Amino acid sequence: MLKRSAAMVLALIIVFSGLGMALALEADGNSRKGKYLFRKSCRGCHAEGQQAKDMSPVDMTQAQWKQLFSDYKKLPCYDKWGNVPEKDVKDIYSYLYGHAKDSPSPAKCK
Amino acid sequence: MTSSLDQKISRRGFFKLTGAATAAAALGGSDSALKPGAAQAGTRLKPGFESKYTVCDMCFNKCSAIARVVDGKVQKLDPNPKFLKSRGMLCAKGNAGVRQQYDPDRLKYPLLRVGARGEGKWKRLGWDEALDLAAEKMKAIGEKYTRCGFMFMAGADMQSTFIHRFAKAYGSYNTLSHESQCLIAGTRAFLDTFGEVPIPDMLYAKYCLMMGANRFEALVTPDSIDMMTAMKQGMKLVVMDPRYTKTAAKAHEYYPIKPHSDMAVMLAIAHVLIKEGLYDREFVAEKTYGLEQLAKHVEPYTPEWAATESEVPAEVIVKIARELGAAKPAAMIYPGRRSSNYRDSTQVRRAFAIVNALLGNWDRPGGLTAARMVGLGGGVPLEEPFYENNPADRVDAGRATLMFPEEGSFKLARDAVLEANPYPVKGFFCYHSNPMQTVANRAKTARMFDQMEFVMVMDVAMSDTAWMADLVLPSQYYLERLDPCSAQQGSSACACVVMRDPVVKPMFEAKPVFWVMRQLANRLELGEHFNFSVEEFRNAQLKDLPGALEALQKDGVYYNPSKLYGVYEGRIYKTKSQKIELFNQRYADMGLDPMPVYRKPAQPEADQFRLVVGRNAVVTQSSSTSNSLLMEFQPTNHLWINPAAAKGLGIEDGDWVKVASPAGKQWIQAKVTDMTRPDTVYMETGFGVLSPQLAAHGRGACIAQVLVDDFDQISGNMAMHETFVTVSKEAA
Numbered sequence: 001m002l003k004r005s006a007a008m009v010l011a012l013i014i015v016f017s018g019l020g021m022a023l024a025l026e027a028d029g030n031s032r033k034g035k036y037l038f039r040k041s042c043r044g045c046h047a048e049g050q051q052a053k054d055m056s057p058v059d060m061t062q063a064q065w066k067q068l069f070s071d072y073k074k075l076p077c078y079d080k081w082g083n084v085p086e087k088d089v090k091d092i093y094s095y096l097y098g099h100a101k102d103s104p105s106p107a108k109c110k
Numbered sequence: 111m112t113s114s115l116d117q118k119i120s121r122r123g124f125f126k127l128t129g130a131a132t133a134a135a136a137l138g139g140s141d142s143a144l145k146p147g148a149a150q151a152g153t154r155l156k157p158g159f160e161s162k163y164t165v166c167d168m169c170f171n172k173c174s175a176i177a178r179v180v181d182g183k184v185q186k187l188d189p190n191p192k193f194l195k196s197r198g199m200l201c202a203k204g205n206a207g208v209r210q211q212y213d214p215d216r217l218k219y220p221l222l223r224v225g226a227r228g229e230g231k232w233k234r235l236g237w238d239e240a241l242d243l244a245a246e247k248m249k250a251i252g253e254k255y256t257r258c259g260f261m262f263m264a265g266a267d268m269q270s271t272f273i274h275r276f277a278k279a280y281g282s283y284n285t286l287s288h289e290s291q292c293l294i295a296g297t298r299a300f301l302d303t304f305g306e307v308p309i310p311d312m313l314y315a316k317y318c319l320m321m322g323a324n325r326f327e328a329l330v331t332p333d334s335i336d337m338m339t340a341m342k343q344g345m346k347l348v349v350m351d352p353r354y355t356k357t358a359a360k361a362h363e364y365y366p367i368k369p370h371s372d373m374a375v376m377l378a379i380a381h382v383l384i385k386e387g388l389y390d391r392e393f394v395a396e397k398t399y400g401l402e403q404l405a406k407h408v409e410p411y412t413p414e415w416a417a418t419e420s421e422v423p424a425e426v427i428v429k430i431a432r433e434l435g436a437a438k439p440a441a442m443i444y445p446g447r448r449s450s451n452y453r454d455s456t457q458v459r460r461a462f463a464i465v466n467a468l469l470g471n472w473d474r475p476g477g478l479t480a481a482r483m484v485g486l487g488g489g490v491p492l493e494e495p496f497y498e499n500n501p502a503d504r505v506d507a508g509r510a511t512l513m514f515p516e517e518g519s520f521k522l523a524r525d526a527v528l529e530a531n532p533y534p535v536k537g538f539f540c541y542h543s544n545p546m547q548t549v550a551n552r553a554k555t556a557r558m559f560d561q562m563e564f565v566m567v568m569d570v571a572m573s574d575t576a577w578m579a580d581l582v583l584p585s586q587y588y589l590e591r592l593d594p595c596s597a598q599q600g601s602s603a604c605a606c607v608v609m610r611d612p613v614v615k616p617m618f619e620a621k622p623v624f625w626v627m628r629q630l631a632n633r634l635e636l637g638e639h640f641n642f643s644v645e646e647f648r649n650a651q652l653k654d655l656p657g658a659l660e661a662l663q664k665d666g667v668y669y670n671p672s673k674l675y676g677v678y679e680g681r682i683y684k685t686k687s688q689k690i691e692l693f694n695q696r697y698a699d700m701g702l703d704p705m706p707v708y709r710k711p712a713q714p715e716a717d718q719f720r721l722v723v724g725r726n727a728v729v730t731q732s733s734s735t736s737n738s739l740l741m742e743f744q745p746t747n748h749l750w751i752n753p754a755a756a757k758g759l760g761i762e763d764g765d766w767v768k769v770a771s772p773a774g775k776q777w778i779q780a781k782v783t784d785m786t787r788p789d790t791v792y793m794e795t796g797f798g799v800l801s802p803q804l805a806a807h808g809r810g811a812c813i814a815q816v817l818v819d820d821f822d823q824i825s826g827n828m829a830m831h832e833t834f835v836t837v838s839k840e841a842a
Contacts, residue, residue, distance in 0.1 A: 032283065032503070036496035061688070101684045102305065104512050104696065 025069050025090055027097040034095030037088050045080065052077065057099035057107040065100050069093045156180045163190065163666035165596070165610040167588035168203040168210075169730040170266040171331045172596055174666045175200050175207075177589060177613040184208050184589055184614055190666045193608075195600035197335040202728050206739040210587060211614070215571055215736065215803055217584035218618035227560060228578050230802065235581075237619065241626070244581060245633035247564040248280065251537040256500050257281030261523065261535050265543035268593035268610060269623045271489070272640075273541050276627040279639035281497040283504045283515075284535060290519040291548055295827035296449035298512060299459030302694055303467065305684030308445055308478035309601040311674075312336040315476040317437035319379075319430060321350045321372045322458070323446035326357040327726045330447055332603040346437075348430060350375065350422060352722060353750065353792050354785035366787050369720050369831060370452055370711040371420035376443070376461035377708060378416035378424075379431045381408040383468050388435025390470025397683070398467050400693025400705070407705045419708070438469040440476025449822075451831040456512075456824035457706040460694070464706070467690045473678045475602075482605035483672035485655050486597040489647045492639060501533050510826030511702060519826030520549055521819050524558050536563040541623050542585065546574035547732035547796065550817035550830050551773045568623055572803035573732065585623060590616040592644045595651045595662075607658060607668040609648060702824065718834040719755065719791040721771065723813045726794065735796035736805040747810035748781035750792040751837060756782040761839050768840040769793075769811065771833050773818045776811035777842035791837060 046055035060068070072078065072089060084092075099107035160179040165172050166187070174193035177184045187208050189200035210216075220240035225231025235243070251260050261284040262277040264270035270287070277285045289297075300307045312318070313336040325334050341347055341360075349361040350372070358364040367375065383389045384405045394401055413424035413431075434441045443462045449455045471477025504515065506522035513519055527535045538559070545555050559565050559578045567579040576582045593610040600606065628640040642650075652658045658668040682688040686695045698704035714720050728743040729735050735744070749769055751761065761767055763782040768775055769791070776798055786792050798812025813830075820832040 030502060032500075033496055036494060039493070061682075061684075062686075102686055102688070104302070105515055106684065108516065 025066075025093050027066075027094045029087070029090035029092075029094035031091070031094040031098045034088075034091035034093070034098075037084075038092045038095055041081065041084055041088065041092065045077065057096045057103070058101040060096075060100055061102045062097050062100040063102075065093065065097045069097075155185060159185065162611070162613045163662075164589060164613050165268065165593070165608045166200065166204040166207055167267070168201075168207050168734060169329070171196065171329065172268070172598065172608055173200055173204055173331060174608050175204060176666070177208075179613060182614055184211055192665045193667050194332070194604045194669070195598055195606060195667075196331040197339075197603065199331070199335055201329055202743065203730055203734055203737075203740060206728075206734070206737050207588070209737050209739045210570065210734075211589050211617075213571065213736075213738070215805060216587070216618065217569065217571060217576070217582060217620070219584060220619070221582040223580045223582075227565075227580075228556070228800070230577065232582070237621070237629075240581060240583060241629045241633060244564075244566055245630050247537060247566075248630065249634060251563060252280065255534050255536050257497050258283050258501050258505065258533065259535050260284070260537035260539070261286065261505075261527070263287065263520075263538070263540045263543050263545065265541065267542040267623075268588075268596050269591070270542065271594060272624045272627045273539070275492055275639065276631060276636075278492060278494045279631060279636045280634065281495065281500060283500070284506075284518070284523065285516070286518055286520050286523060288543055288548070289514075289517050290521065290826055291450055291545075291828050292448050293827075294449070294514060294517055294519075294825045295451075295455035295822045296446055296459045297514075298456045298822075298825040298827075299449075300445060300463050302456075302512075302685070302691065302697070303460060303463035304472060304478070304690055306480060308466075308472070308480065309599045310442055310445060311474075311476055311479045311601045313340055313602050315340050315345050315440050315442055317346050317348075317434055317441035318444055319348045319350070319434065319442070320357065320361075320444040321367065321375070321446075321462075322449065322451065323444055324351065324355040324357045324724055325444070326360055327355055328448070328724065329727055332600050333444075336603070346433065350420075352720075352787045352790040353724070355724070356726070365422045365426060368419065368421045368787070369722060369790055371416075371422075373454070373458045373461045373706055373708050374411070374416040374419040375422055375427060376458075376465055377408050377411035377706065378413045378427045379434065379443075380404065380461070380465050380468060381411045382413060382428055382431035383435055383465070384408060386432070386435070388432060388438075389468040390438055393439070393470030393472075394468060394692075397470075397472070397678075397690050399685075399687035399689040399691050399695075404464065404692040404705055411708065419710070434465075434469060439471040439474045441469050442466060442471050442477055443469075445478065450828040452711070452829050453820055453823055453832060454706075454709070455822040455827055455829060457703060461706040464692050467692060472690065474675055479601045479674060480677040481599055482601075482670070482674060482677070484597040484599070484605045484607060484670050485672075486595055486607050487651045487653055489594060489651045490642045491650075505533060505535055506826065510821065511700060511824050513826040519821065519828075520545060521821045521828050522826050524549075524554060524819075527558050528554065528561065536561075538562050538565045539568075540566070540575055540579075541568045544569075544573040544575045544732045545814075546578060546800065547812065547814055549814055549819070550828055550833070551819035552812060552814040553774055554819060555814070568626060570620070571736065572801045574800040574804075577801040577803070583626060584618060584620040586616045586620040589613040590620065591622050593622075594644060594647050602674060604667075605670045605672050607652075607655070607662065607670075608666070609662050712832075712834075714789060714834040718836055719751070720789060720831065721769070721813075721816065721833040721835045722790055722792050722831050723795055723817065724792065725796070729794065729796050732796040732799065732806075735799070735809075738805060741805065744794075745809060747778065747794040747797040749778045749811070749837065750781050750783055750786040752786050752788040752790075753782050753784055755788045755791075755837075756780060759837060759839060761837070765839055766841050768838050768842075769816050769835050770838075771816045771818055771835045773833070774815040776815050777840070778811035780837075791835065 174190040264273035350367040413427040417424040509522040567576040568583040797810030820829040
């Protein structure tokens with residue numbers, strides 16, 4: 001079953017929601033590539049038994065993902081992202097947003 | 111309408127029938143499950159038999175069963191009295207499963223087509239030769255057309271997960287299942303109302319209105335069994351159906367509704383519930399979004415208006431609404447399963463969902479319950495690769511507004527393949543599914559296969575789809591297989607896990623599809639994605655369920671005693687408004703009707719009939735019509751036609767008639783009966799078989815040959831009941 005890490009991510013949203021909109025991402029990237037990139041770029045840390053909370057698109061609503069990615073460069077883990085190109089960030093965002101818990105096609109598994 | 115169906119049908123003394131099931135469920139005890147006789151059908155077993163748990167594969171329900179094995183052969187199958195989801199029942203089809211194991215028509219070894227497609231000329235291959243060929247074709251098609259140029263289809267089988275896994279590893283987005291023939295419009299509707307698909311809590315319901323479902327014949331566990339018990343406990347069942355089904359026969363009240371008018375009745379029920387204040391005010395105020403808009407929306411949908419559309423009298427609609435209101439929250443509009451009916455089936459089912467929400471039955475006893483925690487994991491994780499040269503999406507993407515990207519739509523994918531738009535698809539692998547028999551417009555499916563460069567089918571018998579293939583692979587039957595675990599939802603009955611171990615040794619050269627996928631993966635340098643055994647996969651599935659494996663081995667089932675009611679207390683609904691959406695905001699944003707709008711449906715011309723299809727309790731589409739035991743109950747199908755209509759056409763009971771639509775024609779014997787409306791004819795699925803290697807060959811007519819392939823505009827679900835046919839007395 002999916003672990004619910006929404007509370008943790010919500011806390012992040014609260015922390016960063018006051019920092020303004022640095023980037024207005026549209027969820028029109030390549031969601032299928034985003035799924036792959038999410039695993040490659042994020043799941044190294046955000047997974048069971050790893051240093052950060054397990055994470056899946058269904059942990060948050062579309063509005064929450066939108067908020068989170070509105071200023072993703074200020075996320076606490078951003079310095080660990082390395083040189084992820086903006087195009088890849090957009091693909092990852094499209095995947096997370098497109099399969100969020102309140103999306104028309106919620107992700108079935110991680 | 112003047113048929114005798116106009117009369118309200120009283121319920122019959124069917125409660126006697128519940129005896130066997132409830133008696134079976136009552137038996138049990140810690141070690142009684144594996145002893146024969148707990149729910150036996152009377153067959154004498156030879157001394158020295160063994161008893162082994164299995165999971166039935168005669169339909170999608172996956173009932174736990176016990177195989178009685180003598181000298182390495184299955185002699186009979188019994189229900190598992192500890193399996194609560196079926197209430198300790200194994201149905202007629204389940205009992206007949208043993209015949210398929212020893213069916214002389216089983217596929218025995220790989221076969222390569224050597225004549226024209228569908229001509230039936232084959233050459234026997236060894237497995238290595240067959241797999242080398244398949245891998246070579248998959249490699250060549252992937253390189254020439256991209257990996258999305260190969261399409262995969264898998265039925266409701268416990269190993270189908272491995273086909274989807276293989277498709278992801280190989281790199282094709284084009285996977286299909288039976289769901290777009292069956293249920294995705296209903297799934298879409300309830301997901302877009304409640305944020306998830308409910309499981310009806312039939313056992314504790316006090317009132318059930320059933321439309322678009324036939325639960326005493328098209329069996330769903332535990333609903334079919336619980337419906338009888340609930341009626342015994344006082345539940346009222348009202349059925350509306352154009353056809354006098356066995357469910358209608360058992361109902362307290364039955365109304366022969368005009369086809370494609372369910373939404374009208376439902377909107378009128380909403381009208382009465384709101385106008386008379388019969389809805390659950392507290393629940394609706396707290397948990398739903400859009401009552402004000404809905405109240406305004408349903409204002410013109412009066413019972414009098416709905417009566418003219420549906421031919422269900424206005425006073426009946428008012429009475430039903432009041433009875434639902436009085437019985438709430440333990441009152442439900444049955445959500446149903448198959449919703450492959452109309453161009454607006456998602457909106458029809460949305461209307462069902464909305465009335466349920468007004469009744470406040472969500473997450474409460476006798477209403478619609480949320481999925482319970484089972485805890486079964488996803489197995490060995492897949493490191494899904496990404497192929498840069500692949501197209502952006504599925505071949506059918508964008509052809510329906512809100513298609514499920516993992517499911518797609520067979521109808522729309524087939525259209526896209528035939529148009530080679532947006533890209534060509536030239537390879538097809540089908541496992542445990544039979545689209546040549548089940549998908550509307552068989553001629554189009556045949557054309558799709560004709561344009562393929564390679565079609566591979568794996569099944570236990572030479573199905574009509576296998577008959578069209580280039581390479582046919584023999585699958586092990588379920589009694590021979592080691593399968594992954596499967597999670598099941600049964601509302602008050604259970605949240606449980608079942609698994610399947612081999613009961614007997616495999617026959618002939620039959621193999622499991624897992625082995626085939628692994629062999630192909632190795633040949634295509636994808637072996638890293640299949641470097642595990644089924645046992646290891648199962649262990650990974652069960653890792654968070656300590657004791658589950660032992661329970662499965664001891665009882666044939668593992669139960670998670672998870673919360674059943676009040677699951678949503680303190681939780682948001684997974685919708686845009688985070689509430690139950692009477693008014694769907696996303697639909698409004700997308701230009702769809704945010705609440706169901708009734709548009710007068712097309713009706714058959716004077717010389718036409720609407721064709722509706724369905725099944726009964728002894729066949730599961732084409733997968734069981736060649737079973738010799740079930741054939742004794744159902745040797746063929748007929749065209750049900752009303753006596754008034756038959757008289758006008760000079761048709762008498764048993765006459766051969768031609769049924770024709772724009773999709774095709776079939777010849778079939780007429781069953782002249784007032785159990786269908788004068789404007790509606792009915793055929794059962796699974797007959798009119800093309801493959802001469804099946805026992806059902808030469809029996810009855812095929813629905814797929816005459817059904818027109820329209821589709822639900824939102825989900826992409828097939829819309830079979832949009833078919834209008836002419837019927838004429840004419841020898842084949």
